[in-house]
Amino acid sequence: MQTERCSTQSELMHTTTAAPSAQPKKKLSRMRRSDIFWGYLCVAPLTIGLLLFLAAPLCYACYLSLTTYDLFNPPVFVKFDNFIRAFSENETQFWPSVGNAFVMCIGVLLSMAISLVLANLLSGKKKGTNVFRMIYFLPTICSSVAVGIMWKRIYDYQYGFLNQIIGLFGFEKVNWLDSAHAVPSLIFLNVIFGMGTNILLYIATIKNIPRSYYEAAELDGAGGLQKFFYITLPSVSPVSFYILTMGVIGCLQGFAIYQVMTGGSPSNTMMPVMLIYNYAGGNYGAFYGYSSTLAILLGIIIAIVTALNFGLSKKWVYYES
Amino acid sequence: MQVNSGKKFSRAAGSIATYVLLVLFAAFILVPFAYLLSCSFKNAQEINLSAFFPKHWTGANYRAVFEETVMLRAFLNTFLYIIPPVLTGVFMSGLAAYGFARLRFPGSRIIFSLMMATLVIPNIIIMIPAYVMFANFYHWVGTPLPVMIPGMFGSTVMMFFFLNFLRTLPTDYEEAAILDGMSRGGIYISIILPLIKPAIITQTLLSFIGFYNDYLTPLLYLGNNEKLFTVQLAINQMNSAYSVETEKLLTACVVAMIPTSVLFLLCQKYLVDGISLSGLK
Structure with a gap:
């Protein structure tokens, strides 16, 4: 009823031209014209912003990627040399760094699984759920730089908190950020400090699953685990898909936390964005053309992975009706 | 039994x-x-x-952080840089959402679809050419303008969030206002904005937290000038200094986390509701 009323009203609002003919036609057309005017005026700022700061740089990126450019001398057009260089043997860092970023994506999957379990536990009517929800969300609002510095200290070899703790139990000190341990250390940190939003999304979805599904399953004698696997898991699959897609896109573009914690050494913590930054006025000098090339390649990789995600989603994501 | x-x-x-x-x-x-x-x-x-x-x-340590480092100045800088884009960005995004939700004009569908398509462009592609453009065409590098101006036009994500919120609201008030002869601009300011207040608060908070915690953008544009540092740049500088005074560095981290933590504690309902809603659409 409510929605019906709304829709007819919005129809009315939209089609001022087709309003009752009792009113003078001239006034109506003036209103319609004012609607068009205001319509363009309303969307103009955002459109201009996107054109200036998104579309223009995007086109410019394509041009820059075909040049060598150091910001002071005019860009030199070199055709596809940058791309050839990126795919040649001379580029020893970019593809391994893309590989590193994909390894870090394990964290996205782990975070999904842990978030779902915790959200499932929190969606019941238990005492203290709000407090836990707040605690899990807390890292999300903290800056990655501060969080990175904090964990760098915790993982520190000589004075780090973690080594002090395992020292109490008589274990040898571990170098948590060396080439053997850095990847799991960083994934652990990403998982634990990146699950706040996921948990909120899962809780909101689980609460929307109709009770009757679970009641029917209980009548059929389903246990807790069965209910989780046959009802909860399929019901939250659209959110899982959202988290996976966004998580992978974010993970492949990770920067701040890695820059602060390892700075790219050991080499298996070098991320593509760090490399792109290094070539664009960072540690490696001013190679804006080549940097744009790498950025475009990374963008294409992200687009392919996202498309794959969408393609595969048909196999495991269930939408109602 | x-x-x-x-x-x-x-x-x-x-x-x-x-x-x-x-x-x-x-x-x-x-x-x-x-x-x-x-x-x-x-x-x-x-x-x-x-x-x-x-x-x-x-x-x-707390005293030292404020007296010996650029922290205090960095705080002032950060708020100065981010409050204008947060406020105008939210206003502009809401304005665009209002345009798409309630006004009919030729091309609105196409403009909307193109905007939504921009969401799939990874940020990283834009970063470097944007830097070059700001350096050479606008001559804004070394000033806080590149950190501030782009955000002032609003964002597609925010616009979409407001749009979804607006679509659930009845149009009674607006109709009455049109009959009273109020202009569309007046309707947006005096009717729509109060109606979508919960969504506005959520997005203002998220936007503030996002800008406050951003590291790469200020690093690119302000990385060389201590006087222009944001909080994130200030603590990172302490971190990468030749001799790190750990206790002061960690204190600076605590201080840097305070503003967003306080906001979170005060407004967690808006944040939690907003995030729960946004993911479901």
Whole structure:
């Protein structure tokens, strides 16, 4: 009823031209014209912003990627040399760094699984759920730089908190950020400090699953685990898909936390964005053309992975009706 | 009888297991923060000792952070840089949402679809050419303008969030206002904005937190000039300094986390509701 009323009203609002003919036609057309005017005026700022700061740089990126450019001398057009260089043997860092970023994506999957379990536990009517929800969300609002510095200290070899703790139990000190341990250390940190939003999304979805599904399953004698696997898991699959897609896109573009914690050494913590930054006025000098090339390649990789995600989603994501 | 007590037992065990798991993960998050906080009260002699709590609590680090480093200035800078884009960005995004939701004009569908398509463009592609453009065409590098101006036009994500919110609202008030002869601009300011207030608060908070915590953009544009540093750049500079004074660095981290944490504690309902809603669309 409510929605019906709304829709007819919005129809009315939209089609001022087709309003009752009792009113003078001239006034109506003036209103319609004012609607068009205001319509363009309303969307103009955002459109201009996107054109200036998104579309223009995007086109410019394509041009820059075909040049060598150091910001002071005019860009030199070199055709596809940058791309050839990126795919040649001379580029020893970019593809391994893309590989590193994909390894870090394990964290996205782990975070999904842990978030779902915790959200499932929190969606019941238990005492203290709000407090836990707040605690899990807390890292999300903290800056990655501060969080990175904090964990760098915790993982520190000589004075780090973690080594002090395992020292109490008589274990040898571990170098948590060396080439053997850095990847799991960083994934652990990403998982634990990146699950706040996921948990909120899962809780909101689980609460929307109709009770009757679970009641029917209980009548059929389903246990807790069965209910989780046959009802909860399929019901939250659209959110899982959202988290996976966004998580992978974010993970492949990770920067701040890695820059602060390892700075790219050991080499298996070098991320593509760090490399792109290094070539664009960072540690490696001013190679804006080549940097744009790498950025475009990374963008294409992200687009392919996202498309794959969408393609595969048909196999495991269930939408109602 | 026996079956019943067995069930009760397993339910109690399940409940205990649940809490153990919840507490374990909460500890992974809270212990690091507690450790950081405790370290910020240690003096230079105690900072490397293994005791969790300091023997002699001292507030000297906090004083040092504000007196010896660029932190205070960085705070002022940060707020100066981010409050204008946060406010105008939210206003502009809402304006665009209003245009798409309530006004009919030729091309609105196409403009909307193109905007939504921009969401799939990874940020990283834009970063470098944007830097070059700001350096060469606008001559804005070395000023806070590249950090401020782009955000002022609003964002597609925010616009979409407001649009979804607006679509759930009835149009009664607006109709009445049109009959009264109010202009569309007046309707947006005096009717729409108050109506979508919860969404506005959520997006203002998210936008503030996002800008405040951003590191790469200020690093690119302001990385060389200490006077223009944001909070994130200031703590990163302390981190990469030649001789790091750990206790002061960790204190600076605590200080840097305070604004967003306070906002979160005060407005967690808006944040939590907003995020729960946004993901479902």
